[in-house]
Amino acid sequence: MDRRAAVLKFLTKDMRGLEIGPWYNPLAPKAEGYNCLVLDVFDLETLRARARSFPNIPVTHWDKIEEVDVLGSSTHIDQLIEARGELGTFDYIVSSHNFEHLPNPIRFLRGCAKVLKPGGIISMAMPDRRACFDYFRPVTTLSSWITAFLADASRPSPAQYFDMVTCTSFFDTGDDKTISFYRGVDPDKVSTPLRLDESLAEWKDESRDGEYFDSHCSVFTPSSFELLIRDVAYLNLAPFEVIEIFDSPEVDFYAHLRLNDSKEVLRPEGYESFRDALLHRILEEAAETSISQQRVQALQHEAVTLRERVDAQQRKNSGLEDQLERRRAEVERLAERGRLLEDELRAIRASTSWRLTSPIRSVIGRLRKSS
Numbered sequence: 001m002d003r004r005a006a007v008l009k010f011l012t013k014d015m016r017g018l019e020i021g022p023w024y025n026p027l028a029p030k031a032e033g034y035n036c037l038v039l040d041v042f043d044l045e046t047l048r049a050r051a052r053s054f055p056n057i058p059v060t061h062w063d064k065i066e067e068v069d070v071l072g073s074s075t076h077i078d079q080l081i082e083a084r085g086e087l088g089t090f091d092y093i094v095s096s097h098n099f100e101h102l103p104n105p106i107r108f109l110r111g112c113a114k115v116l117k118p119g120g121i122i123s124m125a126m127p128d129r130r131a132c133f134d135y136f137r138p139v140t141t142l143s144s145w146i147t148a149f150l151a152d153a154s155r156p157s158p159a160q161y162f163d164m165v166t167c168t169s170f171f172d173t174g175d176d177k178t179i180s181f182y183r184g185v186d187p188d189k190v191s192t193p194l195r196l197d198e199s200l201a202e203w204k205d206e207s208r209d210g211e212y213f214d215s216h217c218s219v220f221t222p223s224s225f226e227l228l229i230r231d232v233a234y235l236n237l238a239p240f241e242v243i244e245i246f247d248s249p250e251v252d253f254y255a256h257l258r259l260n261d262s263k264e265v266l267r268p269e270g271y272e273s274f275r276d277a278l279l280h281r282i283l284e285e286a287a288e289t290s291i292s293q294q295r296v297q298a299l300q301h302e303a304v305t306l307r308e309r310v311d312a313q314q315r316k317n318s319g320l321e322d323q324l325e326r327r328r329a330e331v332e333r334l335a336e337r338g339r340l341l342e343d344e345l346r347a348i349r350a351s352t353s354w355r356l357t358s359p360i361r362s363v364i365g366r367l368r369k370s371s
Contacts, residue, residue, distance in 0.1 A: 078111035109238035
């Protein structure tokens with residue numbers, strides 16, 4: 001399943017939706033018949049100008065930028081939609097590589113709950129820490145989300161920007177270094193430039209107070225994201241259940257959440273053991289980027305490969321042994337047949353008719369010799 005299909009899995013064109021910050025690559029474009037509004041902090045002309053300023057954005061994508069219907073920050077999505085008089089009228093919200101930038105995720109989720117109809121869906125694509133420039137950053141904790149919510153944060157904090165910049169990771173492809181790669185890359189080829197001095201200077205620069213520093217405010221793996229969403233629901237901070245969260249071998253993972261205020265769903269029985277299992281999965285996901293773990297996995301793979309080769313040789317040897325055993329059985333069968341024939345011949349020679357016909361056989365033998 002490709003990225004677009006993964007995000008739109010539970011959505012249809014006749015449903016009414018809202019896509020956040022699609023820029024030059026909308027997943028549910030009006031041009032293809034989707035009944036979907038665009039929300040962005042920039043208007044159409046600004047988005048087109050930004051696209052023209054990025055050399056890696058093809059000219060063919062400039063025309064894909066759609067009119068912005070709702071102008072403003074998605075952190076206050078409910079206020080923006082309330083101003084249009086359309087709260088509770090949307091079937092879905094699409095967010096691709098937007099959620100991790102939000103300074104106040106709980107505030108956003110609560111806003112989405114007001115925008116969506118009952119049972120409405122949030123469909124998201126997010127970068128996996130194991131496959132992008134967040135490689136060396138720890139996953140985000142629930143306490144950081146709650147702190148931002150209680151402080152009513154509306155922009156990334158200097159600390160979040162500092163963490164992102166000082167740990168921005170690059171993967172060495174051999175030809176270049178990239179901030180976007182794939183899971184399972186060689187950890188020895190991932191590194192981060194030393195930017196401690198300048199990053200601290202930026203943090204302390206009072207002249208930049210109030211400036212918006214775009215950041216990955218949250219860092220996820222699939223299981224760490226799921227834990228956050230389920231814990232937030234359990235604490236009655238945002239009423240969304242997890243429909244599905246699934247992985248990919250590339251940069252993204254995908255999540256589908258459904259608006260649901262049922263206490264039985266949001267605070268299920270047995271959540272303690274389920275939560276423990278999620279915490280263990282988070283540790284397993286983190287171990288994937290460990291050099292020692294990858295070496296262990298490589299050795300395990302070599303061991304499995306060797307075992308398969310040994311098993312294959314044993315099967316081959318077993319086949320040869322089976323053939324040899326069949327040949328031995330055939331030789332034994334023929335030997336037994338020979339013994340039976342010899343017994344029959346001895347019995348014939350010992351019989352009366354054999355003795356009576358002896359003169360005739362003698363004459364026939366002389367005649368054969370003379371001829």
